[in-house]
Amino acid sequence: MKAIIYAAGCGTRLQSDSPKILLEFGGQTLLEWHALRLREAGVREVVLVTGYLREQIAELLPGICARYDVAVREIVNPRFHEGSLLSLRVSLPEIEDSSEPLLLMDADVLYPTGMLDRLIGSAHGTALLLDREFSTDDDDPMLVPVKKGRPIDFRKQWSGDAEFVGESIGFFKIAPADFPLLIKETHARSGGSSCADSYDDVLRTLVLAGRFGYEEVTGLPWIEIDFPSDLVHAQKQLVPAIIGCA
Numbered sequence: 001m002k003a004i005i006y007a008a009g010c011g012t013r014l015q016s017d018s019p020k021i022l023l024e025f026g027g028q029t030l031l032e033w034h035a036l037r038l039r040e041a042g043v044r045e046v047v048l049v050t051g052y053l054r055e056q057i058a059e060l061l062p063g064i065c066a067r068y069d070v071a072v073r074e075i076v077n078p079r080f081h082e083g084s085l086l087s088l089r090v091s092l093p094e095i096e097d098s099s100e101p102l103l104l105m106d107a108d109v110l111y112p113t114g115m116l117d118r119l120i121g122s123a124h125g126t127a128l129l130l131d132r133e134f135s136t137d138d139d140d141p142m143l144v145p146v147k148k149g150r151p152i153d154f155r156k157q158w159s160g161d162a163e164f165v166g167e168s169i170g171f172f173k174i175a176p177a178d179f180p181l182l183i184k185e186t187h188a189r190s191g192g193s194s195c196a197d198s199y200d201d202v203l204r205t206l207v208l209a210g211r212f213g214y215e216e217v218t219g220l221p222w223i224e225i226d227f228p229s230d231l232v233h234a235q236k237q238l239v240p241a242i243i244g245c246a
Helices: 030-040 054-068 085-090 092-096 113-120 176-189 192-196 199-208 228-245
Strands: 002-006 045-050 071-076 102-106 127-131 143-147 164-174 213-216
Touching: 002 092, 030 045, 030 054, 030 113, 045 054, 054 071, 085 092, 085 176, 085 199, 092 176, 102 113, 113 127, 113 164, 127 143, 164 176, 176 199
Parallel strands: 002 045, 002 102, 045 071, 127 213
Antiparallel strands: 102 164, 127 164, 143 164
16 A cells, blocks of 8 residues: 655744754654654555655655665655645645555654554555544644545534534545545646645535545544644643554
8 A cells, every 4th residue: 555645734823944844842843753654554655745845854855774674765746835726736646556445644754653553454445544543723624524434524614414523633544546636636736726726626526526434543643743732731641542553
C-alpha cells in the first residue's frame, strides 16, 4: 500500500521558521513519526507533497528513509500558498497510476500505529477515521455526522439529524473504484477561483456520494498540530500516551 502525505502548507498559526512536518516531538520530527508508524503498519512506499520551505525537508529525507527503511518520494507543489486542493492536484499521477487502495494523510497529526491499523484493516474499501470526543471551543474540527452507519457529510460547521457526530482525524483510505470521482472532482476545481478550495472539498464530494465508510478511533491518543498550545500539549501528554499504546 502507498501513502500520500500532504505537507505543503505554511502553518501560519504556528509562526514557525520550519515546515510543520519538521517540528520535533520526543526527539523525533513529525516526519520521522510518520515514517515509523507507516513502517509498523506495513506501508513502505510514501509520497510526500511539499511546498513551504521544502529545501529543509529534502535535506533530511535521505537519512530518514535509510533510518526507518521507508521509501519516501517528494512531489513539490510550487503553488502551495494558494490552497491544499493544488497539493491534491499535483499528486493525481500517483493516484492514477495505482491499482491498489491508497492512504491520503494530513501531515500535521501525531498518532499511534493503531490508527493506521484500523484504517488499513477496515472492511470498507474507502474509509475515514473519526473520533467522537472533540471540542469546538478553540478549534474548527472537520465534522463527520453519521446516520445509518455511514458518514453523511464532511464539513466544519454542521447541524441536522444524525446518530452521532465525530471529528475527522485527517486520514483516508481510498479504493481504486473511487479514484475516478476523486480525480474528476479535483480537475473540476483546479481552475479559476476554485483552485483556492481545500482538498477537503473534494473528499466531501465522495462522502455526499455515499462512498465512505468509517472506523472509530475514540479513545486513542492523537492531536492535530495547529496552534502553539498544541505543541505544549503534544510534548507533555500526547507523546508519552502514544508511546505507551504504540
